[in-house]
Amino acid sequence: MVVAHSFATDDASFPEWESAGGPAEPLPNGVRCLLARRDNAPVARLAWGMGSVGFIGWYEARDSEAGVALLRQAREELGRAGAREIVGPLNGSTWGRYRWALSGTGEAPPFLGEPCNPPEYPAQWEAAGFRPVAEYQSRIFHDPEPDAARLRASEERAAEQGIQLRPLDLERWDDELRDIHALSLASFADNPFYTPIGLRSFHAANNRLRPLLVPELVRLAHDAAGRLLGLAFAYPDGASGRVVLKTLATAPEARGLRLATLLTEQIHAVAQERGASAVIHALMHVSNRSAQMSVDRRTELFRRYALYAG
Incomplete structure (x- = not known):
């Protein structure tokens, strides 16, 4: 019983x-x-x-x-x-x-x-x-190779718009997290069942991830005034030889600039330089633009997930 x-x-x-x-x-x-x-x-x-x-x-x-x-x-x-x-x-x-x-x-x-x-x-x-x-x-992208033409065109378009791209600076960890936190709150506000998180909790969660990070696998896009407009957050998948692209975030005011395409191709380029066997585009809502971008890159389904209601 x-x-x-x-x-x-x-x-x-x-x-x-x-x-x-x-x-x-x-x-x-x-x-x-x-x-x-x-x-x-x-x-x-x-x-x-x-x-x-x-x-x-x-x-x-x-x-x-x-x-x-x-x-x-x-x-x-x-x-x-x-x-x-x-x-x-x-x-x-x-x-x-x-x-x-x-x-x-x-x-x-x-x-x-x-x-x-x-x-x-x-x-x-x-x-x-x-x-x-x-x-x-x-979804999984085996033998990752950036789309050279798409990457070059995206970088040129970003330069024309005054957008600067760089890796994460671990020497400025607190400042970087403050800006990423603000971008995340704005970018994810319309996601299903989203609730905001305070900076202190966000900091604590990311402090646990810090030992895993490779700065070149975290790509940041800033405008000419230094405001963070886009983020691609990826990390090595332990000893598997894979790279996990966990988060793509774009500020609402920058969503017409196609930063997600540029940041994704930069992650593919860094993964290839590091000899990664694959890049996993992780945990995307099926209706998100990122999921369609992944399909367009001829990736293969890796796994499906569901959230339930009752």
């Missing part, structure tokens, strides 16, 4: 909740934890909270029946809390871990930073009444 328990993070049961799955991202204030036990042993966990929408995240289930039961209970509790829309998996916001990787959409080893989950998790959410509300994909 499955027995579920609901409690706050300061409850005595919280250490057992933590032990019911792998290491969890930090929980924000105000979330509720749910823990399922079978024969007095923890077999599933999740946490839910309220932001711009109701969200369910930090999901782990060793027992499918228990996981489905917790998801249904979380929906009921969120409904009583006033949630009109509930999405997941979402660990608080899209700045944390979210989305399920879908099975049968690519068997290549996961890249660094990719959502990884047991293949049965999406089916458990669907059994609890959730359905995909947003779809994403990663």
Whole structure:
């Protein structure tokens, strides 16, 4: 028999909740934890909270029946809390871990930073009444080589417009992060289920990434006044020989300048110079311009993902 328990993070049961799955991202204030036990042993966990929408995240289930039961209970509790829309998996916001990787959409080893989950998790959410509300994909560009003509034309057009391109300057880390934070808030504001993040939290998250960074794989585009207009954020994928292009961001006022094309081709050029075997265009919403750009470059599907609502 499955027995579920609901409690706050300061409850005595919280250490057992933590032990019911792998290491969890930090929980924000105000979330509720749910823990399922079978024969007095923890077999599933999740946490839910309220932001711009109701969200369910930090999901782990060793027992499918228990996981489905917790998801249904979380929906009921969120409904009583006033949630009109509930999405997941979402660990608080899209700045944390979210989305399920879908099975049968690519068997290549996961890249660094990719959502990884047991293949049965999406089916458990669907059994609890959730359905995909947003779809994403990663695509792979084998033997990366920049489109020389496109790169040259893009660089010439940028120069005519007074745009300067350079790599990340680690000696100016705090200043660089301040500008990237401001650009990210403006660029991503219209993304589904987006909520802004404070500079301190943004700084802390990126400090953890700093040891992985190769400055040449982070490309910045500034106008003549020094304002950051575009960003391409990529990093080496461990020992795999691949490069992961994780983020493309363009300031709203610069979206007609085709900076995303230029920055992407620059990443391809740097990856080729470093001897990378492939560039992964990572975690793109299927309706984003970046996804169509990737398809136009004759990339191959690497994996698909989904965010669910119920």
